[in-house]
Amino acid sequence: MKDSKLLDELDERDLQVARHIRSMPDLAPPPELLTSVMGSVAPKKLRLWHRILLWARSPKNITVTPLRLIPAASALVVLLVLGLIWTSAKMDQRAMPVSESKLLAVAFNLKTSDARSVSVIGTFNDWKPEGYEMKWDEDRQVWTITLWLAQGRHEYAFLVDHGKVISDPGALFFQDDGFGNQNSVLILRGQNGQNV
Amino acid sequence: MEVLSGNVNAYRDLVQRYQGPIFNLMYRLTGSREDALDLAQETFIKAYQSLERFKLGSRFFPWLYTIGLNHGRNFVRDHKAQRDCLAGAGESGVLAEILPDPKGSGMDPLDLQRLREALRQLPLEYREAVVLHFREGCSMKEIAVSLGLSVSGAKMRVHRGLKRLRRMIDGEMTEEEGNEDEGFQAAG
Numbered sequence: 594m595k596d597s598k599l600l601d602e603l604d605e606r607d608l609q610v611a612r613h614i615r616s617m618p619d620l621a622p623p624p625e626l627l628t629s630v631m632g633s634v635a636p637k638k639l640r641l642w643h644r645i646l647l648w649a650r651s652p653k654n655i656t657v658t659p660l661r662l663i664p665a666a667s668a669l670v671v672l673l674v675l676g677l678i679w680t681s682a683k684m685d686q687r688a689m690p691v692s693e694s695k696l697l698a699v700a701f702n703l704k705t706s707d708a709r710s711v712s713v714i715g716t717f718n719d720w721k722p723e724g725y726e727m728k729w730d731e732d733r734q735v736w737t738i739t740l741w742l743a744q745g746r747h748e749y750a751f752l753v754d755h756g757k758v759i760s761d762p763g764a765l766f767f768q769d770d771g772f773g774n775q776n777s778v779l780i781l782r783g784q785n786g787q788n789v
Numbered sequence: 790m791e792v793l794s795g796n797v798n799a800y801r802d803l804v805q806r807y808q809g810p811i812f813n814l815m816y817r818l819t820g821s822r823e824d825a826l827d828l829a830q831e832t833f834i835k836a837y838q839s840l841e842r843f844k845l846g847s848r849f850f851p852w853l854y855t856i857g858l859n860h861g862r863n864f865v866r867d868h869k870a871q872r873d874c875l876a877g878a879g880e881s882g883v884l885a886e887i888l889p890d891p892k893g894s895g896m897d898p899l900d901l902q903r904l905r906e907a908l909r910q911l912p913l914e915y916r917e918a919v920v921l922h923f924r925e926g927c928s929m930k931e932i933a934v935s936l937g938l939s940v941s942g943a944k945m946r947v948h949r950g951l952k953r954l955r956r957m958i959d960g961e962m963t964e965e966e967g968n969e970d971e972g973f974q975a976a977g
Contacts, residue, residue, distance in 0.1 A: 602948065610955045613904050614923045622812035623826055630804050630833040634797055646845075760926070769928050 611765055696741040697781050701727065701749070703736045703761070708753045711736040715749025715776070722752045748776040804833050807850055810925055811857050817908075817916065818861040828864055832857040851931035858917065858935065900958070907957035915950035922947045 603611075657665070701713045712722030717740070727736040736751075748768055750758050760767060764777035811832055815825035836843075836856050843852055908916055918936060921927040927935070933943040 603951070606959070607951055607955050610904070610958060611923045611951060613900060614908075614919060614954075617901070617904065617924070619809055619813050620816055620822075622808040622829065623822070626808050626812060626826060626829055626833075627801070627804050629830050630837075631797070631801055633830070633834050634800060634837045762926070764926075765923065767926055767928050769930055775926070775928055 608765070615765070696743060698739055699742050699779065699781065700737060700739045701751075701761070702733075702763070703727065703751050703759075704734065705736065705753065706734060708736065710754055712752045713738055713740070713749055714752050714758075715779075716747050717742055717749070722755075727751075742779075742781060744781045747779045747781070749779060750774075750776050800837055803849060803853075807853055808833075810850070811853065814854070814857055814917070814920075815861050817920075818865055818913070824864070828861055829857070832860050835860065848931060850925065851927060851935045854921070854925075854927075854935045855937075903958040904954075907954050910957060911950065911954055915946060915953060918943060918946040919950040919954060923951070 703711055705711070711727045712725045713727060714720045714722050714725065718725055725738065725740070727738040729735075730737050748770075750760050750770075752758055758774065760775045761777035764779070766778040766780070767775040768778050770776050808829065812825055812829045815828040815832075816822065819825055819828065832853070836853050839856070843849070911919070914936060918932055921932045921935060922929070929940050929943045929947070932938070932947065933940045936943065936946065938946060
C-alpha cells in the first residue's frame with residue numbers, strides 16, 4: 594500500500610485524529626536526563642577500519658595543476674551543454690496549460706527566526722528556489738509564501754539560507770528522498786476533498 | 790559523523806534533540822516518571838556504546854528508537870508488567886501528566902480526553918506505529934526498521950492503528966475489542 598493510497602482511505606475524521614496526535618503536548622524530560630547521560634559517556638577510541646571508513650566518507654580538498662585541469666574542464670563543458678539540451682527538451686514537454694479553476698491557493702509557512710532567507714522547493718518547481726523566495730511576516734513571526742498549485746500530490750521542502758534543506762514540521766505525511774532525508778507531502782483534492 | 794569520530798559534545802546535541810521522544814516513549818511503556826528517566830538514560834548510553842553499528846547515511850532517530858523500544862520492552866517483561874503498562878498506572882496521574890495543558894494544545898478538551906484514553910488502550914505496536922508516523926514524522930521505511938516489520942506491514946499497522954484509535958475515540962470500539970486482533974501478538 595503506497596502512502597498516497599493509504600491516505601485515500603482516510604476520511605476527515607481520521608485526519609482530525611492524526612492532527613490531534615501531532616499537536617498533543619508531551620511530557621517534558623527531566624533536566625537530569627541530559628546531565629546524567631553526558632556524565633556517563635566517555636570519548637570513544639574507534640577501531641582502525643572504522644576510522645578509515647570515516648576518513649573515506651568525509652569531504653577532502655583536492656589540489657590540481659592547470660595542465661591537469663584542461664581535460665576535466667573540457668568534460669565539464671560537454672556535460673553542461675548536454676544538460677542544457679536535455680533541460681530545454683524537458684521544458685518543452687512540460688509546457689501544459691492548467692486551467693485556473695483547477696488551481697488551489699496554498700500558503701506555505703515556516704517558523705524559524707534565525708534564518709536569513711527561506712525558499713520553498715518541490716515537485717511543482719523542479720526543486721528550484723528562484724522565484725519561490727518566502728517573505729518574513731513580522732506579525733506572525735513566520736516565513737510565508739502563497740502559491741497556486743494544481744490538484745494532486747506534491748513533494749516539497751524548505752531551503753534555508755541557500756544551503757540547508759528541511760522538511761515541513763507541520764506536514765502530516767513524508768516521503769524518503771532517497772538520500773537519507775525526507776520530503777514533506779502535500780495532497781490537494783479541490784474544494785470538496787481533503788487537502789493534507 | 791562527528792559523534793562517530795568520538796566527539797562527546799556532538800552527542801550532547803543528539804541527546805538534547807531526542808530526549809523528549811525517548812523519555813515519552815518510556816513513559817508510555819511504564820507509566821512511571823522514575824522508570825522512564827532511568828530507561829531513557831540507559832537507552833542513550835547503550836546507543837553511544839553501539840555507535841559503530843549505526844549505519845552511516847541513515848537517520849539517527851529510528852535507530853535510537855529501536856534500541857529504546859527493545860530496552861523498554863525488556864524492562865516491562867522483566868518486571869512482569871501488564872501488556873499495556875499504562876493500564877496499571879494511576880488513572881489520574883499518568884494521563885493528566887502526559888497532557889498537562891489541554892487548552893494550550895488548541896484541541897477540544899473532550900477530544901483530548903478521548904484521545905489520551907484511546908491511546909492508553911491501544912496495543913503497544915499500533916500505538917507506537919501511529920505515534921512514530923503522525924507525531925515523530927517517521928517514514929514507513931523507518932517505522933518498519935524501528936518495529937521490525939516489512940514496509941507494507943508498517944503501513945498496515947499505521948493505517949489500522951489510526952482507524953482503531955478513531956473508532957475507540959468515537960465510542961465504536963471497546964477496550965477489549967481494541968486489543969483483539971487475529972494474528973496480532975503484543976509485546977511486553
